[in-house]
Amino acid sequence: MEAEEKSLKNHIENLVIIGSGPAGYTSGIYAARANLQPLLITGFQKGGIAGGQLMTTTFVENFPGFPDGVLGPDLMDLMKAQAIRWGTKLLEEDVEKIDLSKRPFRLETSNEIITSHSIIIATGASANKLGIQNEEKFWSLGISACAICDGATPQFRNEELAVVGGGDSACEEAVYLTKYGSHVHLIVRSDKLKASAAMADRVHSNSQITIHWESQLVSAQGEEWLSELRIKKKNSSKEHVLKVKGVFYAIGHTPNSDFLNNQLELDNKGYIITQPGRPETSIEGVYTAGDVSDSEWKQGITAASSGCKAALVAEKWLSKNNLSTLLKRGSTEPAQADSPQNLKETTEETFKSNSIWQKGSYALRKLYHESSKLLLVVYTSKSCGPCHILKPQLKRVLEEIGGEVLGIEIDIEKEQKIATQAGINGTPTVHLFKEKKLLHQWKGVKQRKEFKEVINKFMT
Numbered sequence: 331m332e333a334e335e336k337s338l339k340n341h342i343e344n345l346v347i348i349g350s351g352p353a354g355y356t357s358g359i360y361a362a363r364a365n366l367q368p369l370l371i372t373g374f375q376k377g378g379i380a381g382g383q384l385m386t387t388t389f390v391e392n393f394p395g396f397p398d399g400v401l402g403p404d405l406m407d408l409m410k411a412q413a414i415r416w417g418t419k420l421l422e423e424d425v426e427k428i429d430l431s432k433r434p435f436r437l438e439t440s441n442e443i444i445t446s447h448s449i450i451i452a453t454g455a456s457a458n459k460l461g462i463q464n465e466e467k468f469w470s471l472g473i474s475a476c477a478i479c480d481g482a483t484p485q486f487r488n489e490e491l492a493v494v495g496g497g498d499s500a501c502e503e504a505v506y507l508t509k510y511g512s513h514v515h516l517i518v519r520s521d522k523l524k525a526s527a528a529m530a531d532r533v534h535s536n537s538q539i540t541i542h543w544e545s546q547l548v549s550a551q552g553e554e555w556l557s558e559l560r561i562k563k564k565n566s567s568k569e570h571v572l573k574v575k576g577v578f579y580a581i582g583h584t585p586n587s588d589f590l591n592n593q594l595e596l597d598n599k600g601y602i603i604t605q606p607g608r609p610e611t612s613i614e615g616v617y618t619a620g621d622v623s624d625s626e627w628k629q630g631i632t633a634a635s636s637g638c639k640a641a642l643v644a645e646k647w648l649s650k651n652n653l654s655t656l657l658k659r660g661s662t663e664p665a666q667a668d669s670p671q672n673l674k675e676t677t678e679e680t681f682k683s684n685s686i687w688q689k690g691s692y693a694l695r696k697l698y699h700e701s702s703k704l705l706l707v708v709y710t711s712k713s714c715g716p717c718h719i720l721k722p723q724l725k726r727v728l729e730e731i732g733g734e735v736l737g738i739e740i741d742i743e744k745e746q747k748i749a750t751q752a753g754i755n756g757t758p759t760v761h762l763f764k765e766k767k768l769l770h771q772w773k774g775v776k777q778r779k780e781f782k783e784v785i786n787k788f789m790t
């Protein structure tokens with residue numbers, strides 16, 4: 331959308347936070363509790379999904395307060411609920427452009443132009459790609475950057491798989507994939523693993539993992555789906571074929587700072603430069619937190635801690651310069667947070683033919699065979715972070731439509747037969763049906779309006 335077509339908000343925000351990882355949500359919690367009514371732009375696609383990198387992992391075992399660990403997407407859902415409870419406003423879009431040359435600062439998202447007295451940049455980092463031959467062709471058709479999101483899909487079951495990388499993420503993913511694949515090849519560029527000793531031990535002691543040392547990926551081959559990889563050893567031109575149905579990249583991340591267009595001081599890798607441990611950037615009133623300015627620690631807890639510092643410093647600066655308009659609360663204690671809850675499987679007893687959202691094969695079978703309404707079948711898996719983002723979006727779409735379309739959630743780990751029959755090769759996937767006919771398929775997270783446009787077409 332051109333800038334002149336976007337709506338310009340006529341009030342100036344106190345504070346805009348860009349990014350919804352642990353750094354962004356923690357800034358949101360602190361700033362909202364200081365009555366600053368921050369606007370948090372969650373991100374959508376540009377720099378990874380809303381909720382950030384922890385949406386792409388299973389158990390987080392080192393975030394304080396969860397003695398038995400917590401699923402990454404569940405942790406992010408909780409942070410989000412806490413930020414909202416205290417009054418953080420969320421905008422589910424990407425920041426496309428930013429102008430820090432005059433005050434108030436100006437930000438452009440896909441649909442809006444926003445002005446703000448202060449900004450916290452907490453845009454984290456994104457997964458790197460390799461750029462090998464046929465990478466784009468087989469992306470999501472065998473090549474993935476998230477084993478945790480896609481590992482459970484039927485195409486990978488009992489097949490040989492590969493992981494590229496030698497760090498903690500690569501080792502975690504290789505071990506995780508042995509749950510699904512018959513064997514996992516770990517392709518490591520150097521002659522040792524960079525992972526922590528504990529993680530490396532888990533790989534070395536797992537007989538289902540073969541490590542290919544000093545090796546690199548050359549190309550991906552196959553017909554419609556990946557069927558083999560060509561790899562070669564360092565200092566050799568001889569290629570070696572690995573017959574695998576899936577390859578998962580775990581080769582690090584790049585800081586999401588390109589949208590800044592060098593208006594702030596960045597280092598040669600793109601990290602925002604600050605004084606060690608401080609949130610101030612090279613422009614007054616602009617702060618940073620989390621992985622986008624941290625090339626060293628890169629953890630959930632360090633990102634959260636820097637998000638706290640950034641919000642406290644922004645609050646001081648706004649107050650010193652008399653720039654903030656504070657929220658006046660009727661009560662000091664806000665209402666309880668809307669904690670995310672897992673929906674129970676629909677049974678014969680709980681099934682309702684007109685319910686907007688149900689779960690599992692019983693509801694799917696009943697509605698597929700008996701309902702004349704449009705059906706939205708949403709294929710998810712428990713650890714799929716993007717599914718956490720998509721489900722509430724879709725529920726809102728169905729509520730807004732008002733009962734003419736019914737949603738059914740299918741967990742592909744539990745319902746493997748259905749997932750195979752439906753040809754599901756990644757989550758989230760959404761199918762729109764009417765009277766047993768597949769009308770449309772969406773893959774990944776999309777804007778609400780994209781779902782509405784297609785649904786409306788079939789409602790008329």
Ligand SMILES: Cc1cc2nc3c(=O)[nH]c(=O)nc-3n(C[C@H](O)[C@H](O)[C@H](O)COP(=O)(O)OP(=O)(O)OC[C@H]3O[C@@H](n4cnc5c(N)ncnc54)[C@H](O)[C@@H]3O)c2cc1C
Nearest residue numbers: 349350351353373377382383425453454620621628629630
């Ligand atoms: C597979 C994996 C497993 C991990 N496991 C652990 C673990 O067990 N424990 C641990 O402590 N850490 C773990 N980490 C590291 C941890 O996830 C990161 O350190 C942490 O998420 C960084 O938080 P952040 O808020 O800085 O950024 P991120 O989590 O990267 O979030 C960045 C946010 O910014 C948004 N964004 C980006 N660009 C834009 C834009 N232009 N406009 C608007 N929004 C934008 C993104 O959508 C996202 O919401 C793991 C990381 C990975 C990849």
